[in-house]
Amino acid sequence: MRSIWVYLGLLNQKLNFSDAMMKDNSLVVAKVSSLNEGWSLKLGLDSEKLGKEGFYIKTIDGSVLVTANTDIGLLYGVFRLLQSIQAGHDLKDFQMLDTPTVDLRMLNHWDNLDRTVERGYAGFSLWNWQKLPEYIDQRYIDYARANASIGINGTSLTNVNANALVLTPMYLEKAAALANVFRKYGIKVYLTARFSAPMEIGGLETADPLNADVQNWWIQKTREIYKWIPDFGGFLVKANSEGQPGPRNYGRTHVDGANMLAKAVEPYGGVVIWRAFVYSEEDETDRAKQAYSEFVPYDGKFMDNVLVQVKNDPIDFQPREPFHPMFGAMPETPLMMEFQITQEYLGFSSHLVFLPKLFEEVLQSDTYVQGKGSTVAKVVDGSLHDKSISGMAGVSNIGNDLNWTGHPFAQANWFGFGRLAWNPEAKASDIAEEWIKLTYSQNQELIDLLKPMLLDSREAVVNYMNPLGLHHLFDTGHHYGSGPWVNNPGRPDWNPTYYHNADANGIGFDRTTTGSNALEQYSKELAETFGNLRTCPEEYLLWFHHLPWDYTLNNGNTLWDGLALKYQEGVEQVSEMIATWENARNIIADNQYKEVKMLLDIQLKEAKWWRDASLLYFQTFSGKELPDGVPKPKKDLEYYKSLKFPFAPGIRPQWD
Template identity: 55%
Template sequence: MKRLICCLLLISTLSYGDDGYRLWLKYDLIKDVAKREEYARSFQFIAVSNQSPILMNAAQELQLGLQGLLGKSVPIITDLGKRKGGVYLNEHKDFSNHINYKDDGYAMSNSDNIYILANKGVGVLYGTFALLRYIQTGRSLTSLPLINIPKVQYRLLNHWDNTNGTIERGYAGESLWKWYELPATVDPRYRDYARANASLGINGTVVNNVNASARFLTAEYLEKVAALANVFRPYGIRIYLSVYFPAPKVIGGLKTADPLDPEVRKWWADKTKEIYKLIPDFGGFLVKANSEGEPGPQDYGRTHADGANMLADALAPYDGIVMWRAFVYKADPKADRFKAAHEEFTPLDGKFDKKVIVQVKNGPIDFQPREPFSPLFGNMPKTPLSMEFQITQEYTGFATHWVYEAPIFKECLDTDTYVHGKGSPSGGATVASVVDGSLHNYAMTAIAGVANTGSDRNWTGNPMAQANWYAYGRLAWDHTLSSEAIANEWVKMTLTSEPKAVKTITNLMLKSREIYVDYNTPIGLSRPWSGVHFAPEPWQEKSPRPDWTAIYYHRADSIGLGFDRTATGSNALAQYRPEVQQKWNNPETCPLPYLLWFHHVPWTKKLSSGRTLWDELCTRFYTGADSVGWMQQQWAQVKPAVDPAIFADVTGRLATQHKEAIWWRDSWVLYLQTYSKQPIPAPFPKPERTLDDVKRLSEIYKLR
């Protein structure tokens, strides 16, 4: 009751301006009186089959939501007698014939009562949030789904948070986790974080950075992690840890971290046992090893499989897994970073323990605004592959640029791999079918998203970035959902239900990614390195390693632009199936979005658009930057329908985005023009600043 009162007080204060804290769980009174009364008739009581923590959380969330949405206090009862006009939240293992126990699924129906049935309490919780989503988005309760089962088993967020409170690639303040206060003081915000994730069906959280500190495996920090696990558990969320591979040396006092050394293996077994004593439902380990300077099994002449299997052995007595990241590449000036993961991991297919999932980034390079799918997907039929998406906007504008990421996720998931000839226009062998296990019959399936949350009151810095957290969670549960449907849901639940405004904002969201790509990296340009991963520095050529320069990727010269990955170049295309190679191998037919990923194209080459490469680039850079002005105009139109505080926040960020889009445009155009020697085509004006001007601006930016 105390919690309910606090939440209602928060709702009342938000009438003075929405600070974004409630995310998509905004249970504001439905303005349509007839619709409100229609819903109210179905909610005379909430009945629970037991009073377990998870089931009671479901009942209390429904009670809170109905109080706000309908303005009606609905009692929670434990009497499951014959009543009508209520909601029955029923956990019962007998439903296992209809719902896969491991899949957290639920059944929902509406007759004399609304029934949410599952064989696990967490399934009932997910069904409860789904019911609230139906009400928030104004859908009819007569069309409740019969059965809803997640397509992926492990649905996780990866937090890149550090012991000192910083977040690697974080743009929304400091870490959510107040390590210096834990375990004695548990911030109430942790529970709201768990609620938000449970509402999407996310069931796992890796709380620390993949560039891990061994300190997280000390007794001091394991107690802190256990305190978080206690908060997450009643919401069906298991906690995981990123681990530092040489921990046996750093904190264990051993002389080696060799995964085949008996003492090392015993150390990990003992440490795992210690963890499970504190956290009985501990989820397992995430590992970044032999990547970007991080130590790993290769330091001892061992393979990734040797390292992963050692940890799997330590987890053997428990219900935990190993997620071993495939983000690996070496500083070889003659190599193509694009090929590295495939080269290192495909020879190990079938050699990993049954508790190991190999976690693969969606693209072969590094979370670019647009990348072809990683060739690893589909090429490891004997090893479960987990998808790793990036929700935080490392390469998509930090917290100032509005980029709705669902189209990025969908573009990858829906792409056909053509594995074993099963590919078809309908997507018979899509990346999604690899990830969800249906193509290769994986025993375990997983998907991970690098989180975009932080200590900012609105969680994600840019209020519009909340949609990316939301979209990731919805797609992790059901990858068949469309980007448009998810955007429409989120707008109605978070910003406004006014039809014209919903349509305008949804349209803005759906176009935002392409607009960003046009002024940032059009036609397959790639630029995964600059000092801050954001400032435009296509001229950047000095770094400790070649693949940490910009020129390594775009290969601009007097002839043309782009990275030749055909047989005449690095031959990275050979890592894909013949049908995929056929699509991308010929520069005459290669789709424009991937052209410069695979081909070095002459500046004067006429493209399928009818323009030369140089003219097409200029057109994209200029129209992309101009389109941010269009975004500003569209956003201005929804002012009457959106909370004033959120409207003002986004208005300011769009102004910054427009300014920075022009900065990106000018940097690329002025730099590439030094190679193309071509004039800027009409009707686009020459930039008002010089190349030296934008170079100085980038240097100043890096001083932030």
């Protein structure tokens, strides 16, 4: 396949697909409109099925044809062909037609202008704002190619906790330089809009979205942005959440704020992505209910170019939560999925956690809003409610580390997000096997070792961090390590004690009709399932119920014994991962082995820390001994409480 590597050279240069047809009995790459009559007849394809981004690969008379309606479709097709070759697929009778089912497939970078990255664990930001626009780092090009290879077509450059300076001419020129790099790879640039920007950089006395001067300021600012970036994608907005300014500061609604910005970008084909991650310290109801309560009443009132971006779960990217009840509850509004690829609550970049298993679990959850089979995936891709626009975002785990993501296996999460954003029905098991083949080798022995390790890794972290539906037990601020005793932050819902409610009587958050009744936000079928102890899946047990320590689990263990044994199971699963990696030692390069081995050793140490610290604390309420099989901690509770991490990476910056 000599011509494939010639074509790779073309990818590195100018992407002039109109002249890219090559025939040497190896590879033909051309748009459908450029195919001659002979190739068209052999192809036998209705080109409308390909849309703007789809591609078709087929072996015809010994040659491999890659065709699409557009340049970007050809690019996606060639990347997929190369991946298929690397994965060992036989091209003799090869055929693949693939089109994305989600329109906007986007990375959200929580990067700050000083190059720190909020919840970033792979070094500093890729974007060197000081050297832009003149200096174009090769990694910007590599970043674009990597994202194009998995179908990512949008990137938001800066933190949702936004800095208004990114909208000033100095930074727009820099963003335009990045957009010029990304454009040829089909990637649009989006910017985070700080709602108070008209005051901070515009000299106005208000940011009220119904004020005519404010509306005009955003119209003029948007016009300026499109002069710099003609294909600018639009604005991503975090408003009235965690202290960020927003329309509610002025007695207005999320609809007022989103639609003001939507009108500004509408003439240019832009969109507004309005995040639904809102919760107020003045609202004493269950935090899990607040986003639903604020947004669902406004269903159908947002403009057509507004997507409401919803986190996959009701609280905050925990190792496991039920899916967010907003999915399925707003049939008149496009809801954009927000996953977190960076491992804020899953061990940072020290822990091996294969997140496509989490993503798949959420996407395949059934909302029942139109009967059985109304999955979250069908809400997200727009098919359930016949939406004309759809989207999926992933909070990036990318930094300037040599391996991009801090942990070599964290690259699988970036890769897997891209695959699921392209097709939310994709299977985590298929993604795992493909990534192993593309990253390490086609060696079946290695695949048989690593694939189960990947697929089981997410359950391991749930077990040693937040078993049986426990959630948000993380030490406050940095979210590094166990801190179920923390109860001193100013607002209740920043305290782990708010979520586990441990006392002498038991543990868990009652979200049934006797508690916060968060169940009412789900469909009748799910409310009945989750609300009934006989049918509630045990992985969500303490998420929905406060239960006594001697409650009997399905396996006959008491809740206390079962909780302790789950923590121990998580530790043992990490030990098994280390043994698996040891068995792979002779199949991979020595440097590959050593790097991951050191990280797995950290993970085992920290899994034991989670187990011991958590059980020592909960034991003060249960008053019970640890069951057989769970070792007695070597340190006491006061030791774990004394641990401080003021310089843990990824901590949210504080602004005046």
